[in-house]
């Protein structure tokens with residue numbers, strides 16, 4: 001959704017923006033090369049050093065207009081100072097680069113050591129699986145994978161773990177195949193791998209911690225644009241935007257306002273922006289993408 005991000009995020013043609021999930025630099029490059037944005041500067045951040053190496057080469061021609069930082073956006077305040085930012089972009093989830101690198105264990109398509117840490121700050125699924133109870137594994141599969149057969153799969157994983165340590169993606173595939181019908185197995189595998197990836201990388205907590213910090217760093221009329229791929233992520237973003245759009249959060253039974261809360265955001269996308277059919281045809285992973293954008297309306301903290 002590069003075109004939509006460009007249109008909805010960049011409101012200041014001389015602004016300073018932060019692409020908090022720069023990956024290999026696709027969105028950042030699109031913004032920097034747009035003819036109307038020749039004076040825009042971008043700080044690109046990612047927790048994945050390998051992605052940043054590629055982004056660095058790709059964006060070299062833009063010189064000082066782009067600066068790259070390795071870090072987790074959950075600590076955004078630690079990396080950025082002052083209040084001079086005109087927009088933040090998050091394009092959540094996993095990159096094609098990470099998925100394609102079989103040595104990192106993100107994919108069930110190839111047997112590889114099971115790791116899935118997105119950066120040095122992520123945890124290894126191998127270690128997390130070794131330490132979790134069957135009940136915890138079941139909860140992770142239910143919550144993060146939205147997998148209906150979470151109990152059955154967790155039981156199969158725990159059974160396997162009783163006889164051998166789970167260290168490779170192939171073992172996880174085997175444990176799932178053990179209890180899921182062949183015609184349903186690929187759907188189940190993608191949900192299981194997604195659940196463990198979200199768990200190991202604390203993806204929902206990262207998002208929750210990021211949002212209020214980004215709001216505090218935004219200029220008035222600066223924007224936050226977030227592309228999410230999971231219903232729980234989308235819900236976190238939507239709720240935050242709705243909450244920060246409210247002027248008062250006192251219970252309706254209170255005769256007068258005592259909370260002293262003021263609206264900080266204006267929601268730009270009442271409904272999330274979805275990818276076009278053409279984009280979904282080109283990239284099937286885009287089918288679950290949702291873009292939400294909000295604008296800072298005051299900054300007098």
Ligand SMILES: C[S@@+](CC[C@H](N)C(=O)[O-])C[C@H]1O[C@@H](n2cnc3c(N)ncnc32)[C@H](O)[C@@H]1O
Pocket residue numbers: 020021022023024025026027028045046047048051071072073074091092093094095096118206
């Ligand atoms: C979908 S990709 C982004 C692709 C990018 N927009 C592009 O056009 O190339 C998501 C990226 O976010 C990074 N990421 C995920 N969680 C992060 C976090 N908490 N902090 C920093 N980067 C994160 C991943 O390492 C991955 O490179």
